[in-house]
Amino acid sequence: MTGQAGPMAAVRRSLRPTRWSTPGVAVAAVAITFALTAVPILLAEANPFAAYYEFLVSPLTSDFTRLEVLVGATPILFTGCAVAIAFKAGYWNIGAEGQLLLGAIAAAGIGQVVGDLPPIVALTLMIAGGALAGAAWALLPALLRVRFDIDEVVTTLLLNPVALLLVTGMLNGPWRDPVSGFPESPRIAAVAELPHLIERSRLHLGFLIALVVIGIAWYVLARTPAGLRLRATGLSPHGSRFAGVNVTRVLLGAALVSGAVAGIGGVSEVAGIQFRLTGGLSPGFGYTGIVVAMLGGLWMPGVILAAVFLGDLAVGASSAGRALGIPSQLGAVVQGTLLLVTVGLLALRRNRLARSTTPGTGAAVDSVAADLAQELAVVADPAEPEDQPGTREPGA
Numbered sequence: 009m010t011g012q013a014g015p016m017a018a019v020r021r022s023l024r025p026t027r028w029s030t031p032g033v034a035v036a037a038v039a040i041t042f043a044l045t046a047v048p049i050l051l052a053e054a055n056p057f058a059a060y061y062e063f064l065v066s067p068l069t070s071d072f073t074r075l076e077v078l079v080g081a082t083p084i085l086f087t088g089c090a091v092a093i094a095f096k097a098g099y100w101n102i103g104a105e106g107q108l109l110l111g112a113i114a115a116a117g118i119g120q121v122v123g124d125l126p127p128i129v130a131l132t133l134m135i136a137g138g139a140l141a142g143a144a145w146a147l148l149p150a151l152l153r154v155r156f157d158i159d160e161v162v163t164t165l166l167l168n169p170v171a172l173l174l175v176t177g178m179l180n181g182p183w184r185d186p187v188s189g190f191p192e193s194p195r196i197a198a199v200a201e202l203p204h205l206i207e208r209s210r211l212h213l214g215f216l217i218a219l220v221v222i223g224i225a226w227y228v229l230a231r232t233p234a235g236l237r238l239r240a241t242g243l244s245p246h247g248s249r250f251a252g253v254n255v256t257r258v259l260l261g262a263a264l265v266s267g268a269v270a271g272i273g274g275v276s277e278v279a280g281i282q283f284r285l286t287g288g289l290s291p292g293f294g295y296t297g298i299v300v301a302m303l304g305g306l307w308m309p310g311v312i313l314a315a316v317f318l319g320d321l322a323v324g325a326s327s328a329g330r331a332l333g334i335p336s337q338l339g340a341v342v343q344g345t346l347l348l349v350t351v352g353l354l355a356l357r358r359n360r361l362a363r364s365t366t367p368g369t370g371a372a373v374d375s376v377a378a379d380l381a382q383e384l385a386v387v388a389d390p391a392e393p394e395d396q397p398g399t400r401e402p403g404a
Contacts, residue, residue, distance in 0.1 A: 033357065034303055034310070037350040038317075044349070045342050052334040062328035063339070067320050073327070075209045081319030082211075082280070083108070083290070085218035086273025087297025088304065088311040089225055090266040096229060096306050097262035098242035103149065103164030104270040105294025106171030110145040111138030111271025113175060115278040116183070116285035119196025127199040134200055134275050135217075142271020143264040145171065150263035154256045160263070168294065179287055193285040202280040214276030219312070221269055226308035238262055270294065299347040302354070318343060 046056040067073040087104040094101035114137040122130035149163035179191040186194070202213040229235035240248040241258045249255050277289055300318060304310030325339025 031310075033305065033350065033353050034314070037303065037346060037353055040349045040353075041342060041346045044345055045338070048338060048341060049334065052338070054332045054334045059328050059332060059334060059338070062331050063321055063324035063342070065324075066327050066331070067323040072209070073323055075206060075211045076323050077316065077319045078215055079210045079212075079281070079319070080322045081315040082215045082218055083273050083277055083293040084296045084300050084318060085215075085222060085312065085315045086276060087270050087294050088300030088315050089218070089222045089297075089308065090269040090273070091297045091301035092304065092306045092308065092311055093225055093229070093238075093269065094262050094266035095301055096242050097238045097259060098245065099150070099153065099259050099262050099266070100161045101146065101149075101164050101263060101266045102161055102298065103146065103167050103294070104266070104273075104297045105290060105292065106164075106168040107142035107145045107267040107270035108274040108277075108290055108294050109168075109171040109175055110141040111274030112278045112285055112289055113178065113274070114138045114141035114271070115200075115275040116193045116196060119200035119279065120194055121197075122200050123197035125199060130197065130199045131202065131279065134279055135272055138271040138275035139268035140271070142267040142269070142274065144267075145271070146263050146267025150260050153263070154259050175285065175289075176287060179285065183285065185284075191287060195284050196279065200279055201283060202276065210281065212276075212280035214280040217272070217276065221272065222308050222312060225269070229308070234261075270297070296343060299343055299350070302347060302350045 042056075042060060049056045049059045067077050087108060090104045090107070091101060115134045118134045118137045119130070122133060125133070145167065146164070149158075149160045149167065152158040152163055153160045176191075179193065183193040184190070185192050205211045205213060205215065227235075229238065237248070237253050237258050238261075240251070240253060241255050241262075245255045248258075273293065274289075277293075278285060282289055296318060300311055300314040303314040303317070304312075321339055321342060325336050325342075328334055328338070329336035
């Protein structure tokens with residue numbers, strides 16, 4: 009045990025980062041991103057400082073644009089939370105885009121048939137339907153991962169265009185608007201629309217629902233045995249399995265919850281903004297959710313900050329295009345660069361850990377995960393037998 013004390017301490021310090029390590033990575037990522045994206049801004053014959061002012065400060069100078077920042081942050085609060093839950097468990101869900109679209113399909117369908125119900129019942133049915141649709145879309149890749157060890161990055165990613173094709177098929181088939189003939193579904197019933205929070209603004213109840221979902225996710229991950237199991241599994245599946253955690257169940261549950269949260273994001277867009285299903289309902293909210301989750305360090309308060317930051321950036325990209333004559337697509341360039349830089353900095357931090365520890369770090373990681381899992385086992389069921397089938401591996 010003494011020989012492993014050094015690696016154990018190093019692993020604990022790295023994988024349980026300090027309060028300031030995640031904000032530090034985020035600030036560094038933003039600074040590096042702005043330095044890198046100054047080049048295309050200069051090529052567009054604009055002043056980078058003026059562009060960044062328009063990107064970040066200008067949207068905060070009026071009540072209307074401040075509310076639009078929150079409107080833009082709402083869908084990526086859902087997808088950022090969804091991705092963070094899955095990534096925290098070590099399940100790499102890249103399919104939040106498709107899961108959001110399936111939630112939107114469910115919301116559009118339910119919203120057309122609940123006109124005779126009270127608003128609270130109609131909205132509850134839509135949210136539940138969207139969550140179930142998103143979870144169902146996440147089920148197949150999750151089963152392929154836990155049963156056949158097929159990489160979920162590939163399967164979840166490939167299902168995104170399938171979901172978009174399903175939306176297109178519905179809009180050009182049974183749901184084509186019978187009045188206008190446009191490829192969009194009929195408008196949902198008035199009782200199925202999310203109420204606006206502020207008069208004469210687009211900010212709707214979906215924003216508060218997103219905050220509630222994130223608050224629940226934070227509490228579960230940080231304060232409950234289920235969250236401890238999930239974090240231990242993400243830290244080391246081997247160590248968690250050794251301690252008696254059903255890793256298959258944890259991964260499957262994380263995948264389904266992630267899909268359900270993304271599906272509710274689709275409900276929010278249909279019931280709060282579009283009021284019908286359209287082909288352009290999501291300009292990539294699911295993919296932006298990956299940026300949000302990574303920039304937030306897979307930490308729920310960080311997800312909120314990152315989503316508001318990217319909402320600010322999205323609103324600012326439009327104003328920068330008008331004020332400076334630069335392409336509004338530069339906002340997407342900044343987002344993509346930000347994702348790559350954030351992932352790179354996180355990889356560097358992990359590699360620095362690997363270089364600074366002695367051989368045996370892998371065993372230390374497993375031991376840390378086992379310690380976490382044993383903590384939750386005592387809390388969850390003190391009388392549970394220690395030896396469970398399939399939880400210990402020979403020579404572990």
